[in-house]
Amino acid sequence: GQNIDQPTEMTATEGAIVQINCTYQTSGFNGLFWYQQHAGEAPTFLSYNVLDGLEEKGRFSSFLSRSKGYSYLLLKELQMKDSSSYLCAAMDSNYQLIWGAGTKLIIKP
Amino acid sequence: GAVVSQHPSWVICKSGTSVKIECRSLDFQATTMFWYRQFPKQSLMLMATSNEGSKATYEQGVEKDKFLINHASLTLSTLTVTSAHPEDSSFYICSARSGRTPKDTQYFGPGTRLTVL
Numbered sequence: 001g002q003n004i005d006q007p008t009e010m011t012a013t014e015g016a017i018v019q020i021n022c023t024y025q026t027s028g029f030n031g032l033f034w035y036q037q038h039a040g041e042a043p044t045f046l047s048y049n050v051l052d053g054l055e056e057k058g059r060f061s062s063f064l065s066r067s068k069g070y071s072y073l074l075l076k077e078l079q080m081k082d083s084s085s086y087l088c089a090a091m092d093s094n095y096q097l098i099w100g101a102g103t104k105l106i107i108k109p
Numbered sequence: 110g111a112v113v114s115q116h117p118s119w120v121i122c123k124s125g126t127s128v129k130i131e132c133r134s135l136d137f138q139a140t141t142m143f144w145y146r147q148f149p150k151q152s153l154m155l156m157a158t159s160n161e162g163s164k165a166t167y168e169q170g171v172e173k174d175k176f177l178i179n180h181a182s183l184t185l186s187t188l189t190v191t192s193a194h195p196e197d198s199s200f201y202i203c204s205a206r207s208g209r210t211p212k213d214t215q216y217f218g219p220g221t222r223l224t225v226l
Contacts, residue, residue, distance in 0.1 A: 042217035
């Protein structure tokens with residue numbers, strides 16, 4: 001079956017770095033997406049990886065290892081506004097997104 | 110980035126009534142639109158996928174006669190929850206994509222919070 005695993009909740013300190021991991025199993029693979037979702041709001045797109053390696057975009061970076069079925073989202077210089085849920089989603093061979101349950105990130109001063 | 114609107118943002122209705130939710134892509138043509146449902150602290154659950162001009166494809170366990178989807182144009186899709194019941198109370202989110210390839214990112218509407226009394 002298809003499955004996405006990510007931690008339920010993580011806590012980090014303002015100014016620090018945090019890495020949110022995601023493992024996936026899908027029927028075929030067409031890329032890995034990360035979305036941010038604030039409480040009560042719809043997800044917003046953060047990153048897309050289809051090739052192995054690290055993609056950097058400002059304070060946020062995303063990494064993919066296709067052979068390991070593994071990705072992570074790296075957030076640097078954490079700000080209080082980064083407190084949110086982060087959703088990992090893998091696109092299968094039918095171009096459908098398979099969603100993880102999300103990781104709630106709590107930032108403390 | 111691309112903008113997707115959703116209307117209404119929230120709705121409260123009595124059990125047994127029908128509720129229509131609109132999803133519009135404002136600055137691009139959406140060949141494919143998706144309808145999701147999300148319960149508190151849970152993942153997005155895909156309900157159905159609709160392509161413009163054709164019938165929606167429903168996920169297993171989603172009643173097509175209860176959740177009517179119409180994708181009449183390249184910028185508009187509607188979800189009608191018929192004979193709503195309290196268990197239908199949820200956060201409904203649409204998303205739109207201009208193509209079928211991964212580079213065509215899904216853009217999400219702001220969501221509609223439905224409460225059925």
